[in-house]
Amino acid sequence: MSACTKLFSPLTPRLQTLSLRSRRTLATVSTLSSPAKQKVIVISGPTGSGKSRLSLELAKRLNGEIICADSVTVYQGLDVGSAKPSPCDQAEVTHHLLDILHPSEDYSAGDFYRDARAATELVLHKGRVPIVTGGTGLYLRWYLYGKPGVPKGTLEGAAAVWAEMEDIQRKGDWYEGVEHVVQAGDPSARALPVNDWYRLRRKLEIIRSAGTPPSAFPIPYDEFRKNDPSTDLDVKDLDYDFICIFLTMPRVELYRSIDLRCEEMVRNPDGLLSEASWLLDIGLKPNMNSATRAIGYRQAMTYLSNCRKGGGKSSAEYFYDFLSTFQKASRNFAKRQMVWFRSEKTYMWVDASKNFDEIVGFVCDCYHGRVGKEVPKDLEIRKESGGKEESKKMKLYRTQNKYFVKHEDFDDVLSWIETTQGHFATLVEV
Structure with a gap:
């Protein structure tokens, strides 16, 4: 086996890569001022x-x-x-x-x-x-x-909050869930991204365990x-x-780089699309947890779920819509990173x-x-x-794909979708 061979399976148990754990509760603040900091x-x-x-x-x-x-x-x-x-x-x-x-x-x-x-x-x-x-x-x-x-989460606390929110989440009523947490004592729940159930439940877990919302810490x-x-x-x-x-x-150079990178991730069906298909196969759904909320995976899982609903069929136009959505979400994320x-x-x-x-x-x-x-x-x-010049360029910005331009450029990926997604007979809810 070469040094470049993948050495793990995505189905292996959690890997233990660290040999020690930090014992400090606030390790970043030191009471000593030393010139010999590492x-x-x-x-x-x-x-x-x-x-x-x-x-x-x-x-x-x-x-x-x-x-x-x-x-x-x-x-x-x-x-x-x-x-x-x-x-x-x-x-x-x-x-x-x-x-x-x-x-x-x-x-x-x-x-x-x-x-x-x-x-x-x-x-x-x-x-x-x-x-x-x-x-x-x-x-x-x-x-x-x-x-x-904030208090560390526990399995018992998470289970209790899950049971408390179960009916609301099963109905998919995000706004009812938000108001439930607001009434429990955390108005900041209204600022959460829609359907971010994990963070909503975590807010409620902190309230139930500490008696105060996260903002109190x-x-x-x-x-x-x-x-x-x-x-x-x-x-x-x-x-x-x-x-x-x-x-x-x-930003124009950055956006061009991002658009090309997105194309490269989906150009080879063994790339992002294959990984998203595996996530669906193991029972996960888009926006379900940290992994499936990630940009790229969320869009690809949604796209493939709908392809499965249609018996593995997808038009070039539908794939192009997915790619464009993925590229736009990636550019917007980069913009948010720069603002942060x-x-x-x-x-x-x-x-x-x-x-x-x-x-x-x-x-x-x-x-x-x-x-x-x-x-x-x-x-x-x-x-x-960058001022007026950059603003002008950004207003005129349009994606210029390198690999998905002509209709025949979509043939390989559409064939892969039909072959791998067509055997799913049941609807995967998104």
Whole structure:
């Protein structure tokens, strides 16, 4: 078996990849101020910006290991749709928090905080450089500043809330469910994304176990912001010397990259469509949990569910609608990521469209203390919108597909759908 061969099955039990757990309840805040803090590199950015490539090269040059901060790569079997590092990349550089869960399981920001902090300690203990990489903003915020002190979920508490909400959820009455949680004591439930039942139930579980809503618990990030919200956060109180990079590029270039990436994920039927089909086969439904809410999987599962309803039939136009929806959702997600990280004062914004070796060299120089934490002029990119010129370009932006243009370009994927989805006789409700 070669080093690049996939070494796990998506049906294996949960993998245990960490050898220790963090014992600190608020590991990010230290009462000591020491000049000898250990350094941790954090690489983030919108989908399609090249985070994995940069992290891999940094790990090679700095003797590092990568800790993945992504809400989808934690799942076994969800490889293409999450742009998971290839088996070759994983063989070359150690990656943490990949493939640790079955897709039927949920994974929260609190779970990530615990696991990523433990992985960081493990990497540092080995004398190597932790490189935390991903685009899930809440994961990274809690990782840097600490997680709220809300009570940890329990199987008993989750089961009790599930029973309490069972009738409402079975009816699919989202708004009744929201009002139920509001009446229990959390008006912020009205701000949740529609049909995010997991987070709605979690809010109710906290109320039932603690007697107060999640908002009653202090959030470390907000505490830091209160010190002086008009300036950079006071990072001297953080327990590591964080070198945080936000990798992005001009929006038109970013959107072109995202659109092409979406095409590549569905061009080969053994990619995203096959993974989405497997999720349906094991009894999951779109938007059911963390894995099936993920962009790409949610759209693909919905599309294939309807193909199954139609006996495996799909027109080129219907497939094109699915692809367009997937591309638009991915672009919108990238936009939300950029908006989120604009308020994160600890990140240096770097233009990923610039020379790659220069970007790698800059981050290495930051790590070795050869330069200050200020992006060189030739590598920086503005956090805010690029002005009238970019606004004009974005108004005129249209997807320009590379692989799905002519009618015959759809033949292979439509044939795969008919062959693999046509034998499902029962309707899969979406």
